[in-house]
Amino acid sequence: MNSLSLITSCLTLGSTDPHPNVTPSVLYGLGWLYLILFAMNAVWTWKSYHRDCHFRLPEFLGGMGMPNAAVWAMYSIALLLVSVTHLTCASVPEALRWFVMPDFAKSAIDFVVADARRYFAVTTFGFIGMLLLRNWLAKPSVGWVLLNLSLLFLCVSLTDWDFRQIVGKPDNVPIVAMLFIVGFFTWLFFYRANENDRRSALGKGPIEAENNEKVLTWPDLVYTEMICMIAVTALLILWGIALQAPLEEPASAVKTPNPSKAPWYFLGLQEMLVYYDPWLAGVVFPSVILGGMMAIPYIDFNKLGNGYYTFNERKFAITTFMFGFLPLWVGMIILGTFLRGPNWNVFGIYEFWDVHKLEALNNVNLSEYFWYGIGQPLPMAPAGADFWTQAPYILLRELVGFVAIGVYLGVLPMVMAMTVFKKFFLRMGFLRFMVFSNLVLMMAALPLKMVLRWAVNLKYFIAIPEWFFNV
Amino acid sequence: MSVGDYIRDSQIWKSVFRHPAPYDRRNRVVVMLTNFFLHLHPVSIKQQGIALSYTWCMGGITFFLFLVETITGVLLMFYYRPTLEWAFNDILALRDVTTLGIMREIHRWGAHAMVITVWLHMYRVFLTGSYKPPREFNWVVGVILLKLTLLLSFTGYLLPWDQLAIWAITVGSNMARATPVLGHEGPGFQFLNLGGYDLITNASDARFLLLGSRFVGEETLNRFYILHCVAIPLAAAGLIAIHFWRVRKDGGISQPL
Amino acid sequence: MAATSLIWLLDLARFMFPNVLVEPPTKFKIGPASDYPLGGVSTKWLAARGVWIVHTDQYKGRNLIYALASVCTHLGCTPNWLEGEQKYKCPCHGSGFYINGVNFEGPAPRPLERLGIKLASDGQLEVDKSVKFQEEMGQWEDSNSFVDGALA
CATH class of the missing domain: 1.10.287 (Helix Hairpins)
Incomplete structure (x- = not known):
């Protein structure tokens, strides 16, 4: 050595x-x-x-x-x-x-991931593919092949300097581990859910209900817990010896590092800040996420799937939750950790973090699209007008945005109640359904704005910087 | 008589453990009822309910990590002073000078691991539908605990007082500026207005409450230190107690009905 | 009972707001205007005071010297002045601002803020950080937000 x-x-x-x-x-x-x-x-x-x-x-x-x-x-x-x-x-x-890793493969992979659009498309279609192919993917040998492929990919990629820089950062190591862990448990879920779904099709109860005699907590559970504790302690000690906790230069209030990132578990929120203003992405949406999660038990009226793994009996609930957790939360953390570089530009995993990489980011507001579209200037109050004179002009300017948001959060739930979610509406009742539909729509608001940003460079639906009110 | 038997037969031992070792069935039941630490558990439990492939053991590991963080955290407090003058140097000394300064590594990696395990615990509870009646309220408590875990990690992020810390907290806490109505750059702050004077300014808004200052400085360090070491752990410990209590009262670990 | 609890809660909230702050003085002198030639962005006061001194004729064609706060209007990071590209670029979320402080790319919702600036009696420029002027509110027309660039 x-x-x-x-x-x-x-x-x-x-x-x-x-x-x-x-x-x-x-x-x-x-x-x-x-x-x-x-x-x-x-x-x-x-x-x-x-x-x-x-x-x-x-x-x-x-x-x-x-x-x-x-x-x-x-x-x-x-x-x-x-x-x-x-x-x-x-x-x-x-x-x-x-x-x-051959250069052509590097450029091919970078081409896909070094662009928020393609990255999001890959994660979303990957997610849909995972749900469709769940029976095949959950076979042990397929799972094993996938694990081998991902580990081989990691090994081969480690021969790249830039890849090592980003993956090998001490604070990023747990995230790499998390990817494998989340992948494993998602696989485990499908493995067990498929088994129960097959049994259910044959008219048998879930596997959890079989051989389910009561056993004494000592020794059956207490020993398991002790082994877990010892394993976790050993892992932490090894981890602590192998990797030193990061400590950068002393704090300086004027020198912002480039890029400047939130702690990794908040990078999903930081990614949201690219598309929505701080009052939404930093305050309203996190509160809605928390409130929405607390509301789950009171919204979900499905009595099936209580206490055992199943997919078929809870398709909608599990698809929605997994979409929120995998592509939107974990996926955005990966994007924020591994792909966002200097100036918050997106970089490929084998790409050098060039501070001078240029990316055009010229965005247009909905109101500008509307008024310029019909050949009018933006309505503007006369110079020096006070608040109450300005207000009608501003509201008129952003009228189309208000209408759009109103339709999205006010009218769309009713349309949903009458069409695709008719059964839900009948079983939930009015109040519960409105809460449910608004939560779903708010969750969809993030991918929706991302797509609009990429497709037509939309900046804000409603843009009132005068009142700090941008949506 | 062996030494072990002598000890187990002594008055001191018997005053601590009020029954013989759990070798036979009767004593395995009694131990669960009379030991303070074990009485969190029921005496007997469904076999499938404790299968690792069912529970993933993530909730238990999260709680264990909470204990690890408490112990290593208390140890770190002996060598850390939350002031601009000392914070960074104390961490530096922990790394370079202190024997077993590895406590800091364990504390930090344990915090990362705890965030991951608490997510996975939530994932498992959702996927097994364990939030469904009668366990709705315990899911709510769990969501709050998840939030507290993230806040614990977030407040701890500032304490080393390095570039990573100050900018992560600056970015994070600046969002509070934009709180609707209560932030000085949030929509609707103009409504809190008295005789032409804004009540919400950069020295009276939600962010100021959090930082105790207009920018991330010594007051902030002190506030985050107290939140990190005292306030949030106490709140979390209380809620963990409720969470465990409700697991038992809501019918034990979830199983098919 | 409810009222008493509310009063206690409000008192508790009030307790958490400190009455005395230890912060540096907000007014400081930055030397004569001739230190700041036309077309330049001075980063001399960035580290100590968090301001850029800008001398430009790119805002409505007027030759002005003014002080821009180095606080991104998105989330308060400190942008970098990129001489080659003639723009302020924020490392946090990629917001970009022209030399005059007006935003043109990325998530920043509004231009950088100007700070108070005036010509002191001893011929030096004096910056006052306690007042700010926001472009979108029309406050950049305020004569306290700039000094005439012809002084340089």
Whole structure:
């Protein structure tokens, strides 16, 4: 290890590139990552051998029956070879050029993610695809393949300097971990929900109702808790030793770092601030999110799915909640953490954070669209007018915006009550339905404004900077 | 008689643990009833209700992390002074000088982990429909606890008094300027007006209440310190007690009806 | 009972508002106008006082010197003056302002704020941070919000 770090420092000193993509220490570290991946897959191979069925080789290969585990075994051996190559040849980066993310793939991925529009489209369609393909995705082997693909993607991407900068920041490491954890639990949910949905189709009760005898808390629960506590403590200590908590320069009230980010769990809100003014994105929407979450039990009239996993019995509730949690909350955190760079521009994950990257951001208000559209100037009060003289002019100027918001929050719920949500309306009653529909519409207001911003550069529906009232 | 037996037979031991060790069924029941820490639990519990693939153990881990944060937090307070002069230097000393300064790392990473586990706990409770009657109110308490967890983390973010801290809090607290009616740059602040004088200015609005000052300065550091170390933890501890109590009173861990 | 609780609550809220603040003085001198040539944005007072001294003829064609508060009107970050692109650019959410302080890109809803400025009796310019002038309210016409650029 010592000689290796010596080689590393020599190479770093000797190289002219200040941002080297591959260094011996990176390759050496990757070797260990591949070794872990090998170990995981070796265990999986063993389980597959005992559990999975066989497949038949094509005729030209002999047409024999083979256990599925054979494929996993070959894959594991390949990983072992890759790992050993990394660990032994780390000082000769040229030998490992096949395990580096190719440039064309980098530019292709950057092309997709380095643009809020495409990023949002990918997460939204990914979400819809996940719901449609849930039966296939929730198979253990598919889940395992997905886990392997994402880990391989991480390993290969780590050979990029810019990627390492953004992912390796100590405060960002938990977010990377969170992605895998949230992904795992979402997979686990679908796995269990599908099983219950299949049972329900056969007229059987949920799996949670079977073998559900009472057991003594000591030892069954108390020991589980103790093991969890020990595991969490060990994890925290290891994490604390491996990664030092960040401490930047002493606070300075005049030097704003570029970019300047809120704590990571609020980056969803900070992302909202790009589209809505602080009074909405910073005050009203967070309150609505909290109030709306508290209102969930009083809105959801569906008695099914209480105390067990299911998707089919609660399609609407779970789809709505997951859409809020996955693409809108976690997705926006990823966007804010990994993709927002200097000047709050969007950068690809392999892109250098260039402070001088330019992005045109010229936006137009709805009132301007309207008045210029009908060939009129904006209504304006005579200069020096007092508040009460100005007010009618301002309201007239923004009339179309007020009408739009009024229709959206006032009329649309009634239309919904008469059409798509007719059943909901009948079961909920007026007050409950109005609360429900307004919450849904407010949740939809964020993606709606994002799309309008991107499609027609819309800045505000209602723009009254004079009263700090911009919507 | 072995030493262990001697100790277990002594008056001191028996005064603390009022029954024999939980080796047999009877004592496994009694231990749950007579031990203060264990009496949070029922004596017996549904087998599927404690399956890890069902509960994900996220609520329990969140509570454990709350305890870890309390203990490491109290330890950190011994070496930290919330003043402009010392805050940053004290953190620096914790990193470079203090033996086992790793407490700060555990505190910070534990806070990150707690935010994640509390989200996942909420995710699980939603996905199993466990907020449905009769557990509606406990879901509401849980949402407030989620908010308190975020606030705890947010107030703690300022304490190291480095660039990361001051700007995250500046950006975050500036939103309070825009509070409708109560913020000096929010819509409708003009309505609170007395004889031509605005009642809501940058020295009397919601943000000023939060910061105790017109910008993020020493008063803010002090306020956030108190919120972080005393006010919010107390509120959270009270609500956690209610949350646990209601889990029991609302029918135990959720199961198919 | 309810009234008493309310009074206690309001008293508690009032208690949380301090009566005395320890903050630096709001008026300060920035030297003679000749220090600020036409077309320049001076960042000399940015670190200590949070103001840019701007001398420009790009606002309604008048040759003016004025002090802009270095506080983004979106969320109060400090924008950076980019000499090459001739704009103030906020690192928090990408708001951009022309040299004269008027917003043109990003989420900022209104122009930067001017601060009070006047020619003191000793020939130096004096900035007063306790007053502010907002463009969208028509306050930039106020003669306390600028000094004549011909002085430079």
